[in-house]
Amino acid sequence: MSGVGATRASPGRGVTRKAGGAPPLDVERIRRDFPILSSTVRGKPLVYLDNAATSQKPRAVIDAISRFYAAENANIHRGVHYLSERATVAYDAVREQVARFLNAGSSREIIFTRGTTEAINLVAQSYGRSVLRPGDEVLITGMEHHSNIVPWQLLCEQTGAVLRAVPITDAGELDLDAFDRLLTGRTRLLAIVHLSNALGTINPVQQLVARARARGVPVLVDGAQSAPHLAVDVQALDCDFFAFSGHKLFGPTGIGVLYGRESLLERMPPWQGGGDMIASVTLEGSTWAPLPAKFEAGTPAIAQAIGLGQAISYLEAVGMDAIRIWESQLLAHATERVRDLPGVRLIGTARDKASVLSFVVDGVHPHDVGTILDDEGVAIRAGHHCAQPVMQRFGVPATARASFAFYNSFEEIEALVRGIERARQVFG
Amino acid sequence: MAGLSELYQNVILEHNRSPRNYRVLENANREAEGNNPLCGDQLTVWLRMEDDVIQEATFQGSGCAISKASASLMTGAVKGKSRRQAEELFDRFHRLVTGRLEPSEPETLGKLAVFSGVSAFPIRVKCASLSWHALKAALDQPGKIVSTEQP
Numbered sequence: 001m002s003g004v005g006a007t008r009a010s011p012g013r014g015v016t017r018k019a020g021g022a023p024p025l026d027v028e029r030i031r032r033d034f035p036i037l038s039s040t041v042r043g044k045p046l047v048y049l050d051n052a053a054t055s056q057k058p059r060a061v062i063d064a065i066s067r068f069y070a071a072e073n074a075n076i077h078r079g080v081h082y083l084s085e086r087a088t089v090a091y092d093a094v095r096e097q098v099a100r101f102l103n104a105g106s107s108r109e110i111i112f113t114r115g116t117t118e119a120i121n122l123v124a125q126s127y128g129r130s131v132l133r134p135g136d137e138v139l140i141t142g143m144e145h146h147s148n149i150v151p152w153q154l155l156c157e158q159t160g161a162v163l164r165a166v167p168i169t170d171a172g173e174l175d176l177d178a179f180d181r182l183l184t185g186r187t188r189l190l191a192i193v194h195l196s197n198a199l200g201t202i203n204p205v206q207q208l209v210a211r212a213r214a215r216g217v218p219v220l221v222d223g224a225q226s227a228p229h230l231a232v233d234v235q236a237l238d239c240d241f242f243a244f245s246g247h248k249l250f251g252p253t254g255i256g257v258l259y260g261r262e263s264l265l266e267r268m269p270p271w272q273g274g275g276d277m278i279a280s281v282t283l284e285g286s287t288w289a290p291l292p293a294k295f296e297a298g299t300p301a302i303a304q305a306i307g308l309g310q311a312i313s314y315l316e317a318v319g320m321d322a323i324r325i326w327e328s329q330l331l332a333h334a335t336e337r338v339r340d341l342p343g344v345r346l347i348g349t350a351r352d353k354a355s356v357l358s359f360v361v362d363g364v365h366p367h368d369v370g371t372i373l374d375d376e377g378v379a380i381r382a383g384h385h386c387a388q389p390v391m392q393r394f395g396v397p398a399t400a401r402a403s404f405a406f407y408n409s410f411e412e413i414e415a416l417v418r419g420i421e422r423a424r425q426v427f428g
Numbered sequence: 429m430a431g432l433s434e435l436y437q438n439v440i441l442e443h444n445r446s447p448r449n450y451r452v453l454e455n456a457n458r459e460a461e462g463n464n465p466l467c468g469d470q471l472t473v474w475l476r477m478e479d480d481v482i483q484e485a486t487f488q489g490s491g492c493a494i495s496k497a498s499a500s501l502m503t504g505a506v507k508g509k510s511r512r513q514a515e516e517l518f519d520r521f522h523r524l525v526t527g528r529l530e531p532s533e534p535e536t537l538g539k540l541a542v543f544s545g546v547s548a549f550p551i552r553v554k555c556a557s558l559s560w561h562a563l564k565a566a567l568d569q570p571g572k573i574v575s576t577e578q579p
């Protein structure tokens with residue numbers, strides 16, 4: 001793993017495959033690449049376990065952004081001057097890089113957005129609004145983030161379509177029999193979360209996409225949580241849309257990605273109008289630029305895109321397989337330690353999980369758990385995690401959630417455990 | 429750490445465990461709900477007013493220790509107070525939890541002074557004030573049910 005975080009790395013560089021799996025991950029070394037991880041909060045070393053909310057940034061990303069502003073800043077696709085040309089090349093290179101990262105067929109299928117939320121709204125308002133008729137159905141699940149619920153509710157109000165949701169089991173898995181019943185001749189779109197931010201469940205997306213596509217139903221996958229933790233191949237998933245956010249993938253805020261199947265994107269009308277998305281404009285009417293510019297109105301988040309490119313390079317240098325293995329070990333260990341604490345109940349016990357441990361502590365409100373952990377330097381999230389239907393399903397107002405990244409260590413899990421024990425003492 | 433033990437004082441922990449006035453008030457003539465959408469806290473405050481004086485105050489709901497203990501102590505503190513006195517108390521309480529109270533004032537808060545530790549935790553101010561916002565809504569509304577959105 002030489003050079004991780006220090007330089008721009010090409011995919012897989014420095015990662016030598018050993019027989020039988022990915023190389024082990026040198027967590028101490030990785031942690032040194034993330035400046036914030038050596039800071040202290042409230043006098044204690046920071047233990048950052050709120051990665052599902054947003055992830056920390058490696059120095060390579062931070063440096064790339066400041067370098068852009070210090071030496072390369074210009075608008076793209078507009079100037080004939082040197083800096084503008086360079087910025088344009090750099091921005092377009094990140095699009096190519098994202099296409100490879102997701103294994104998209106072409107970079108024309110990669111649309112830059114502000115994040116997952118904007119990507120989903122784009123699909124709802126462009127694709128959804130142009131195809132949905134009264135009585136049509138949009139199918140989601142009971143474990144969606146609000147950003148994969150509300151855009152569809154707005155769309156249904158606008159079109160007279162109906163929103164349906166696949167229920168979840170006590171373990172926090174999708175009820176697949178119910179899925180088959182709810183996927184009908186009226187379903188026009190399926191929108192599902194790949195990895196649940198509230199429960200940690202990994203959904204069998206490939207299988208669900210196959211069932212939907214057999215009925216001619218296009219599928220949007222919310223990959224906000226999966227892209228940072230699982231190797232994603234949109235062609236293998238065979239989904240039509242895939243959305244993720246840069247800031248959860250160790251990149252900056254303000255940049256995200258919508259992958260869309262080219263044949264669908266071609267047919268979709270633009271969503272937002274403005275500069276950069278047109279071929280020509282007269283006062284009588286306009287024609288649209290080809291993909292992907294058709295969906296990128298206005299000056300985009302250029303520095304953020306460049307930061308995202310660095311984040312992807314960094315991740316690929318570490319290796320998504322190595323990350324998956326390390327995080328599985330962390331989650332398995334954390335699950336065992338936290339589950340065995342008296343008075344603790346895990347929310348979300350699916351067989352296939354990643355990176356998220358949601359729990360409630362008897363007699364201690366999650367908010368109070370969060371404050372006591374914070375006093376130990378441990379950052380977790382307490383609340384409904386923008387997934388209120390999940391809270392309602394499990395009959396809790398909120399949960400405490402620890403969410404992991406590949407830079408977390410086993411010692412940090414012990415800090416979490418100590419914090420939970422202290423919460424029980426304070427409230428004992 | 430001092431901050432944490434000042435936040436979770438014994439009185440607060442005790443009121444969290446066994447909140448006072450925790451029931452529906454059958455003969456209430458005012459009622460309001462308080463929601464904190466950020467953390468999912470939700471509680472209802474009931475009042476029985478006679479001639480502008482709070483004869484009785486009760487509450488129910490779910491929330492963190494701070495919001496529950498605050499509601500518990502509030503329902504006790506406003507009993508027998510006029511509407512104006514209750515509003516003045518809220519004003520002082522709010523300045524206490526946001527750290528803007530004059531040094532001479534704490535004693536005028538009585539038991540409510542146990543919430544002084546909240547001021548070191550700005551995000552918990554909303555928890556401490558939730559029931560007070562519901563109380564104020566109930567006082568402001570002659571009608572039966574009002575709802576305060578985020579305080």
Ligand SMILES: Cc1ncc(COP(=O)(O)O)c(C=O)c1O
Nearest residue numbers: 115116117145147197222224245
């Ligand atoms: C599963 C899931 N979907 C969507 C989002 C929304 O992402 P963003 O706020 O970056 O648009 C999140 C963020 O919390 C998420 O966890």
